[in-house]
Ligand SMILES: [Zn+2]
């Protein structure tokens with residue numbers, strides 16, 4: 001079953017957050033409380049946890065001979081496992097954003113065949129007035145503020161994809177537009193004025209969700225014209 005991350009990574013982080021060693025029962029509870037893995041479709045998830053610990057421990061007969069991450073704290077059969085010094089992280093690692101995004105995708109897939117009524121009762125069953133807080137980690141690119149401001153000025157208050165006027169003025173009274181990289185930074189695009197356009201929020205979202213070839217071509221043509229004015 002698809003999981004947002006490997007059981008091994010989740011087990012390491014769980015034991016880590018329990019202080020570096022813990023009994024199986026505490027490890028299960030911690031992993032369950034973290035609500036990152038998908039438990040609904042995997043009734044034998046606890047055995048996946050055990051298998052991963054044992055496969056990655058030379059203290060276990062099931063050791064796979066690869067990374068020797070865990071050690072048996074009180075000897076075999078006691079169920080208390082620790083993370084060896086070299087695998088212990090000095091600080092509690094935030095959960096990578098990608099892992100949470102993947103989890104959302106997995107859950108979203110399971111909702112595809114639900115009726116509106118089923119979705120409603122699922123919502124009522126799980127909704128909470130105090131949403132869970134998480135510390136997450138994410139890697140972003142530093143963007144050049146001059147490039148971005150110039151790009152917006154160059155657009156003159158109009159979206160460079162749909163050519164509509166910006167939908168509202170910001171607090172300073174300037175037309176609100178967003179800078180977009182035609183070739184995404186994450187795909188090796190450059191943070192330069194020949195790779196950036198100013199878009200209205202709708203078109204910006206559209207580019208990130210669909211990134212249609214025809215739209216990319218329009219933006220390239222637009223930026224090319226602007227560069228040769
Ligand atoms: Zn637009």
Ligand SMILES: [Zn+2]
Nearest residue numbers: 179180181204
């Ligand atoms: Zn963008």
